[in-house]
Amino acid sequence: MADTSYLDWPFLEPRHKAHAETLDTWAGTLGPIDHHDTDNACRSLVAKLGADGWLEPTAVDPADPKPLDVRTLCLSRETLARHDGLADFAFAMQGLGTGALSLFGSDAQRDEWLPLTRSGKAISAFALTEPQSGSDVANSTMTARDDGDAWVLDGEKTWISNGGIADVYTLFARSEDTPGAKGLSAFVVPADTPGLEIAERLETIAPHPLATLRFTGARLPKSALIGERGQGFKIAMSVLDVFRTTVAAAGLGFARRALDEAVTRVTARKVQGKPLSDLQMVQAHIAEMALKVDASALLVYRAAWAKDSGAPRVSREAAMAKLFATDEAQKVIDAAVQLHGGDGVRAGETVERLYREIRALRIYEGASDVQKVIIARQTLDAARA
Template identity: 55%
Template structure:
């Protein structure tokens, strides 16, 4: 594994130790699991459960749902875990990430009782978590959410539809965002923990993706939610969603980085042994140029990813700008790196089941979820202009 970057000043000894542990675990436990008969014969849902159990036993899910609560989040650790897993298995990486995203609101905003009730089984992999924000008419625009939570007795009744919900159909609980109406738009949302077996909650449709993982459209019809299932205060839903994404956005970039590193490894190995026109591919300057550009792209992404994670962990600052930049650059450049790897493989690159063909499908969605690239650009430009305008005001005083 590429490990020189672990000597960068963003990391401490605990990160180097963690990376070594995850790498060894991936080699000794994950690879045999991925090649085992039970896993190969299992359907998608059962594969995810196998992976959740294995990750739970390894202890790595603690990184995503820390026992210490909000202070326990170490974004560099989550990034390393996602990066290293993504090099071997997009599905294993997905399972780890979703345990974090689907429980992050509880870690960040849950009461002691809610944390004690839900988080241990998420950490052990016995229970699968999901984060249900998007709706058919509300993806990038969270303020358009139309699922409602209407007061009923001590609690609420949920009514509406959610879509593109990862782990939909296999989760034991959903973090559900619904309109409670304290204010218009995004300020009138609340967050609830909704057990999957709640009456009135049904999986309306399982959706097939180009990079398969469990994902569904959910329907809520007079679905009751008890008062103890509210996260934070009524009207805090948007803040809860954004605070959770603030932890996890940089880690999406880390997953993209892991996929790009794998593509670079595969392409380098192939270029060093494939003969074309009487020479090894790597002896052709055009191929050397591709490899050089891929190396630059990977290091640029790694620098942005770990700068963002370090800024949050060590400087304890909000990282809206840094995490948007990391996500935008790392996901977009991973797509280009993987595309070049496919090109270097020639026909084999588009043959179903080869590592680069799988990466080509796996990377695509990362440019869309948790804020599509266009949305990251809008955020970045706004952040830049706000700082720029402040600087002008100061200069003119």
């Protein structure tokens, strides 16, 4: 681990520092991860993370339910992302996929699934996006029809992380005739539910398990409903309110790694017998990168601290963290590629991989433009109040 001074900031407690340092040591033992076979790589990572106890913070313990510790989640994602994007992905989806169960699930739902996901024995996924509704969740058209003793699902979900390898999906569908956000409900859907099929596997510039799911008359028991009927939008937003900050933390982890790689490069590489780091232009790049990393970290751990301190909602703080940390990470990584010269775009180089990994973080769980809308609305509403 390079710069660890941030672990002593007042946002964090000694237990958080110990967690980050121990996880960093563990992640260093993973060895090379196969990014060409992401399905098996993610299965293996989830199993390893679970076996060694690192997935326990991703969901509440049904035997002793306590609020999710967002700072631990953020430190975990930052640390794992600095080592490898797939390791971060495997960890993150166990939390996002079961977030609705942690926050709103019944005792029976928690007892059935959370011991499995926290131990790495089951893989989870979060099925919210549809072909015609990405950030516009309220425009969801997938239906959940009340059929007496069952719910019947029809429709499609797309860009679903862990689609095709998940054992359980948290899914949102329209259960009411009411248009907009008030008509949605949340459900827990086992992957072997009849009527659920993987319609398409999706390839991206940074390979991850992604798929389009198709539901045709898929029947669920009434007990599959998470929380209250018609409260799906509220549940989805509450989950994102917790986990959106962790996306910012992953971006921060990518940026830290890029800065470390850049510093190593410019101190070792020589031009006319002198290190690149002697050049003022290079020093300016390093200074700007360090500034972006620290500013991002302040926003990330402020948002996480606020949530852990009991704030009912941190939509503004989380949006600021995600917008700034992911956008600035893109700039930090781009600068690292530039400082590496031709090697920066060579396939297999660390900074080349980071360049591909960071782009999706500025889109999923609310694109950067959506975060600006959230921040503006929250600021204006506060001024009016």
